Amino acid sequence: xxxxxxxxxxxxxxxxxxxxxxxxxxxxxxxxxxxxxxxxxxxxxxxxxxxxxxxxxxxxxxxxxxxxxxxxxxxxxxxxxxxxxxxxxxxxxxxxxxxxxxxxxxxxxxxxxxxxxxxxxxxxxxxxxxxxxxxxxxxxxxxxxxxxxxxxxxxxxxxxxxxxxxxxxxxxxxxxxxxxxxxxxxxxxxxxxxxxxxxxxxxxxxxxxxxxxxxxxxxxxxxxxxxxxxxxxxxxxxxxxxxxxxxxxxxxxxxxxxxxxxxxxxxxxxxxxxxx
Ligand SMILES: [Zn+2]
Numbered sequence: 001x002x003x004x005x006x007x008x009x010x011x012x013x014x015x016x017x018x019x020x021x022x023x024x025x026x027x028x029x030x031x032x033x034x035x036x037x038x039x040x041x042x043x044x045x046x047x048x049x050x051x052x053x054x055x056x057x058x059x060x061x062x063x064x065x066x067x068x069x070x071x072x073x074x075x076x077x078x079x080x081x082x083x084x085x086x087x088x089x090x091x092x093x094x095x096x097x098x099x100x101x102x103x104x105x106x107x108x109x110x111x112x113x114x115x116x117x118x119x120x121x122x123x124x125x126x127x128x129x130x131x132x133x134x135x136x137x138x139x140x141x142x143x144x145x146x147x148x149x150x151x152x153x154x155x156x157x158x159x160x161x162x163x164x165x166x167x168x169x170x171x172x173x174x175x176x177x178x179x180x181x182x183x184x185x186x187x188x189x190x191x192x193x194x195x196x197x198x199x200x201x202x203x204x205x206x207x208x209x210x211x212x213x214x215x216x217x218x219x220x221x222x223x224x225x226x227x228x229x230x231x232x233x234x235x236x237x238x239x240x241x242x243x244x245x246x247x248x249x250x251x252x253x254x255x256x257x258x259x260x261x262x263x264x265x266x267x268x269x270x271x272x273x274x275x276x
Contacts, residue, residue, distance in 0.1 A: 003173035005214035015054035022050045030095035034117040079115030080229035135170045155192040162192035179210045182243045243269040
C-alpha cells in the first residue's frame, strides 16, 4: 500500500501530466469505485471540466476542477493512474477513464478493487467525510513542535499506534513511523503521553526528515506516464529503509539485530538497543 510520500509523488506527477487539461468525457466503469456518485452523475460532473491542479490531502489525491467540483481519489491497496495514448487498450481492471482532447486518456486501474473516488463541491471539500477528521499535514505550519507535544499528551496508546492515527498526525504509515522512531531513538511501545518534551521535539524533526527524504528521493526517479504509480511504489526508496522490513538484520547504527513486533495487528521494526 502506498504511503504519503508515494501519494505525494503521484499527485505531483499527475499535476505535471494532466494539470491544465480538459476532460472531454469521463467514464465510471465500476460503479462501486465511487459509491456516492452514480455513473451518470460522475460523467456529468466531469464532462468538459478543466483540471486546474492536482494536489494531495492525507493519502487522498485531489483533482481541482474549474467547474466548482473536486474529484477525490484514494489509491488504497493497488489503485494506479495510467496516462495512455489512443492506441493503447484499457488494461484489465480499468475502473474509470478520463478522455482528453488530444485523444489520450487517464485511466484508473485497480486490481484489488479497494480504490475510492468521490466528486464533491470544492466549497464543501473541508466537510467531506474523508478529509474532515485528518490532522494537520506534516509540512504545514499547524503541525508545529508545540502541536505535536500537546497532542501526544492526549493519548495513552503506544507511540507507534499513535503515529498511525491520522486524526493526530497525518501522513505517517507503517513504514515511515518505524523509520522516524528509529532516527529519534524512541521505543515504539512507550505510551504517547509518556514521551518527554525533548524527545517529542526530536521525533517531530525526524518525522519531517523521513518524509522529506523519501519525497526527494522519489523526485529523482524516472516516471513512466503509462504506469505512474509503479514508478514509485516499493521501488527506489525501499533500499534506503533503516529498520523497516529488516527483522534480524543488523542495526545500521549499532549492529544489534532488528526486532519485529506486532502492534495493533501490524508489524513494527526497531532496534532494542538504540530505542530503549
Ligand atoms: Zn541499534
